[in-house]
Amino acid sequence: xxxxxxxxxxxxxxxxxxxxxxxxxxxxxxxxxxxxxxxxxxxxxxxxxxxxxxxxxxxxxxxxxxxxxxxxxxxxxxxxxxxxxxxxxxxxxxxxxxxxxxxxxxxxxxxxxxxxxxxxxxxxxxxxxxxxxxxxxxxxxxxxxxxxxxxxxxxxxxxxxxxxxxxxxxxxxxxxxxxxxxxxxxxxxxxxxxxxxxxxxxxxxxxxxxxxxxxxxxxxxxxxxxxxxxxxxxxxxxxxxxxxxxxxxxxxxxxxxxxxxxxxxxxxxxxxxxxxxxxxxxxxxxxxxxxxxxxxxxxxxxxxxxxxxxxxxxxxxxxxxxxxxxxxxxxxxxxxxxxxxxxxxxxxxxxxxxxxxxxxxxxxxxxxxxxxxxxxxxxxxxxxxxxxxxxxxxxxxxxxxxxxxxxxxxxxxxxxxxxxxxxxxxxxxxxxxxxxxxxxxxxxxxxxxxxxxxxxxxxxxxxxxxxxxxxxxxxxxxxxxxxxxxxxxxxxxx
Amino acid sequence: xxxxxxxxxxxxxxxxxxxxxxxxxxxxxxxxxxxxxxxxxxxxxxxxxxxxxxxxxxxxxxxxxxxxxxxxxxxxxxxxxxxxxxxxxxxxxxxxxxxxxxxxxxxxxxxxxxxxxxxxxxxxxxxxxxxxxxxxxx
Amino acid sequence: xxxxxxxxxxxxxxxxxxxxxxxxxxxxxxxxxxxxxxxxxxxxxxxxxxxxxxxxxxxxxxxxxxxxxxxxxxxxxxxxxxxxxxxxxxxxxxxxxxxxxxxxxxxxxxxxxx
Numbered sequence: 001x002x003x004x005x006x007x008x009x010x011x012x013x014x015x016x017x018x019x020x021x022x023x024x025x026x027x028x029x030x031x032x033x034x035x036x037x038x039x040x041x042x043x044x045x046x047x048x049x050x051x052x053x054x055x056x057x058x059x060x061x062x063x064x065x066x067x068x069x070x071x072x073x074x075x076x077x078x079x080x081x082x083x084x085x086x087x088x089x090x091x092x093x094x095x096x097x098x099x100x101x102x103x104x105x106x107x108x109x110x111x112x113x114x115x116x117x118x119x120x121x122x123x124x125x126x127x128x129x130x131x132x133x134x135x136x137x138x139x140x141x142x143x144x145x146x147x148x149x150x151x152x153x154x155x156x157x158x159x160x161x162x163x164x165x166x167x168x169x170x171x172x173x174x175x176x177x178x179x180x181x182x183x184x185x186x187x188x189x190x191x192x193x194x195x196x197x198x199x200x201x202x203x204x205x206x207x208x209x210x211x212x213x214x215x216x217x218x219x220x221x222x223x224x225x226x227x228x229x230x231x232x233x234x235x236x237x238x239x240x241x242x243x244x245x246x247x248x249x250x251x252x253x254x255x256x257x258x259x260x261x262x263x264x265x266x267x268x269x270x271x272x273x274x275x276x277x278x279x280x281x282x283x284x285x286x287x288x289x290x291x292x293x294x295x296x297x298x299x300x301x302x303x304x305x306x307x308x309x310x311x312x313x314x315x316x317x318x319x320x321x322x323x324x325x326x327x328x329x330x331x332x333x334x335x336x337x338x339x340x341x342x343x344x345x346x347x348x349x350x351x352x353x354x355x356x357x358x359x360x361x362x363x364x365x366x367x368x369x370x371x372x373x374x375x376x377x378x379x380x381x382x383x384x385x386x387x388x389x390x391x392x393x394x395x396x397x398x399x400x401x402x403x404x405x406x407x408x409x410x411x412x413x414x415x416x417x418x419x420x421x422x423x424x425x426x427x428x429x430x431x432x433x434x435x436x437x438x439x440x441x442x443x444x445x446x447x448x449x450x451x452x453x454x455x456x457x458x459x460x461x462x463x464x465x466x467x468x469x470x471x472x473x474x475x476x477x478x479x480x481x482x483x484x485x486x487x488x489x490x491x492x493x494x
Numbered sequence: 495x496x497x498x499x500x501x502x503x504x505x506x507x508x509x510x511x512x513x514x515x516x517x518x519x520x521x522x523x524x525x526x527x528x529x530x531x532x533x534x535x536x537x538x539x540x541x542x543x544x545x546x547x548x549x550x551x552x553x554x555x556x557x558x559x560x561x562x563x564x565x566x567x568x569x570x571x572x573x574x575x576x577x578x579x580x581x582x583x584x585x586x587x588x589x590x591x592x593x594x595x596x597x598x599x600x601x602x603x604x605x606x607x608x609x610x611x612x613x614x615x616x617x618x619x620x621x622x623x624x625x626x627x628x629x630x631x632x
Numbered sequence: 633x634x635x636x637x638x639x640x641x642x643x644x645x646x647x648x649x650x651x652x653x654x655x656x657x658x659x660x661x662x663x664x665x666x667x668x669x670x671x672x673x674x675x676x677x678x679x680x681x682x683x684x685x686x687x688x689x690x691x692x693x694x695x696x697x698x699x700x701x702x703x704x705x706x707x708x709x710x711x712x713x714x715x716x717x718x719x720x721x722x723x724x725x726x727x728x729x730x731x732x733x734x735x736x737x738x739x740x741x742x743x744x745x746x
Contacts, residue, residue: 007585015572021565062586063578130705137712144719156727157739160657163720167664168652170716174671174709181701182678530707624718628725 003050006059006072006125008043009082012036013118020111030097033110037093037117041086048079052473056480056490058127066492067191073127073491076477077327081124081254084331087459088246088338089117091452095342096239098448099349104149104237112149116142116243123251127491129180129263130187132255133173136219140166143248146240147232158235165228169218176211183208190491192263193484202267209264209271213256220252221305222312223282230289230301234354238345241297245304246338250330253311257326260315261481268318275316280410283309287417296344296354296429299421300337303380306414307333310395313407317398324471324478325394331474332379332387332463339376339456343369346449347429356425361434368450370430375457377422379464382415387463390471497546504546511539522610529610533617540622544629560622567615574608637677644670657734661724668713672706 016036020029051057051074058073060066074082093113100109119139126132144166148159181187183204184195199205214225221229229249233241260268286306293299311333314326344354346369351359363370379386392415399408463470480486515535522528543552578587590604644666651663679699728734 004579004585007579011572011576011585014568018565018568018572022562059584061584062588063584130708134708134712137716141712141715141719144716144723148723151726153730156723156730160720160723160727160739163716163723164652164660164664167716167720168667170712171664171667171671174668175674177705178671178675178678178702181675181705182680187701530711620715628718628722 003057003059009040009121010118012040013114017111017114026105029110037090044082044086051076051079058490067188070131071127071491072125074125075480078124084334085120092239092242094452100239112142112145120251127189128187147236155235158232162232169215173215180208189262190488193488206267209267212259216252216256220249221308223278226305230298233301234297242338242341245341246334249304250334262484272316272318276407279309279313279316280407283414287414290421294356300340317402319398320482322398323481324475325398327474327477329391332391335456335459336376336379339453342453343373356428359429360432363430372453372457379460381419381422385464387460390467500546504542508539529613530617533614536618537621560619563615563619567612571609571612633681641670641674655736672709675702675706678702
């Protein structure tokens with residue numbers, strides 16, 4: 001019942017952030033955050049291994065028993081997400097050593113970076129819906145600061161919009177929690193799951209389910225609510241955009257998957273057609289936005305929206321295979337999206353612009369970057385043998401089995417457009433002639449700039465080639481999600 | 495603001511409010527009160543100083559770096575959670591005991607008070623940092 | 633009493649949404665402040681407004697105590713709101729100093745038209 005190691009992914013970043021606030025030596029701050037993030041990654045790997053062997057791990061904070069106190073629970077899905085969070089954070093951290101600049105470092109950039117990780121990790125492992133709100137707020141406040149640091153006019157503008165939208169979504173979250181509490185009288189997710197089954201009035205539960213869909217939809221960038229996303233991610237500095245693009249929206253998707261499979265599973269059958277429509281529109285409109293863009297970072301930001309649609313499609317189909325597909329796609333997308341944002345950061349560093357028309361010739365000057373992009377781009381579009389192929393394959397097969405041909409058609413169509421926009425980036429940024437007097441990656445900077453992207457690209461190849469091994473974990477994660485009894489028993493019983 | 499009455503009263507009242515905040519802080523375990531509200535009260539006392547004198551005078555009177563209070567408070571709060579963890583209990587476990595102190599008599603002390611002290615420092619540090627940063631730029 | 637609170641919450645939401653639809657940045661910020669108060673009041677009402685004793689077991693009288701959970705939730709939400717409010721006020725201040733306007737239709741930014 002108690003596994004104190006579970007709090008390490010939350011406490012360690014917090015502790016690191018505190019130390020960074022106390023010690024102003026930048027070199028020490030870098031070393032400390034590197035060591036702490038690596039250690040967190042190791043802990044996440046160890047914990048997930050434990051979960052896969054021993055089952056869901058839980059911890060009641062302060063020794064208060066489950067439905068009354070706050071519970072931390074780690075199942076395989078959150079374990080996998082935890083590992084990916086730490087991998088992407090590590091990559092973004094190494095990348096920010098070389099790119100973020102002393103101006104931001106002096107204003108405790110690394111501390112807020114750690115607080116952001118703390119918020120994400122906390123949201124992943126908590127078993128209490130109000131606690132989820134608190135961790136969402138922590139990661140949001142850290143993200144406001146990371147976005148605003150630097151204080152350029154464009155940044156200030158976009159941060160203000162981003163903040164106001166997220167404040168409204170937080171308020172909706174609170175409203176959802178309030179209605180949920182007054183209806184069911186509990187905040188523990190496992191307890192809620194039990195009580196939903198016994199609740200008489202399903203109408204109000206549907207309302208609550210939709211409120212939560214809107215809240216997490218704003219965070220995850222779903223169809224009618226994604227308008228804030230591209231500009232905000234465009235305004236953030238590259239290293240921060242990696243963190244945002246790779247992880248922030250995915251935490252929203254994680255929350256949707258968690259809350260809907262655990263609490264709102266009974267209501268899911270009545271709204272899953274709506275979810276599928278949202279998924280299709282999100283995919284299609286996102287990729288259309290990407291096709292129209294001529295800016296590296298904006299284009300990638302629109303792709304985030306489009307890819308989020310696939311994950312929601314997995315939820316809308318709601319079969320064991322589709323949930324497996326959604327988790328697999330989530331894994332793939334976190335890795336590849338972060339890799340692509342890293343490459344856009346490198347390109348921005350080399351060419352001092354994110355406008356594709358003013359780039360060009362990166363293939364000639366820095367071929368290694370071009371090859372990494374090629375791998376990541378193909379993987380995003382879903383070409384075999386990279387990881388993107390299997391995620392889409394699972395989802396499409398689940399769709400065909402369920403007979404939802406329209407969504408399958410849309411998702412295949414969107415894949416082609418994705419490929420098209422990736423070739424567009426490749427044509428403008430990597431081929432063509434370089435503008436005059438361009439910078440080249442200096443050899444002493446190579447480690448910090450290219451290595452994180454290269455590692456992530458290798459990871460997508462690795463996942464693509466070792467599908468069966470990864471699939472076995474993803475499959476049991478989906479099994480745990482489809483059978484909430486396991487989660488309930490781990491949290492409440494014993 | 496340049497009011498003689500305010501300037502005369504501000505400093506005695508500071509001690510009054512701070513001692514009241516200490517009272518509120520300690521009654522917080524079983525009654526309404528606690529670290530958060532005590533921190534806000536203390537911050538209010540210092541805001542009164544900022545209102546009656548200019549920020550330079552306040553800085554020379556109280557040579558405290560408010561910003562440093564935040565990490566110190568956080569460490570206290572985090573440490574109170576870690577204490578139970580080292581002894582093998584879940585994170586944030588607290589315990590309490592009764593002690594007999596001369597003059598005061600029997601006193602119930604809980605380790606949760608360390609957490610509350612941390613909250614007190616964080617609230618005090620945050621509130622005063624915000625006020626001195628926003629107010630100091632006029 | 634609950635009905636009255638529901639009315640108050642409704643009025644709060646209406647006023648804050650009206651503020652948020654305004655073109656002036658400061659009014660939008662006030663709108664976000666008000667709406668978070670509306671949510672806090674709603675949380676308070678969610679537990680029901682009965683009972684006046686503090687929820688601490690003392691001398692066996694467990695009758696009519698107030699539900700502690702909404703209070704704890706509100707305290708947390710207020711603290712979070714406090715931090716976010718301070719941040720957005722400073723941000724608005726910086727924005728106003730940089731652009732010398734608080735008209736949101738001007739603050740759209742030229743990048744939107746790209």
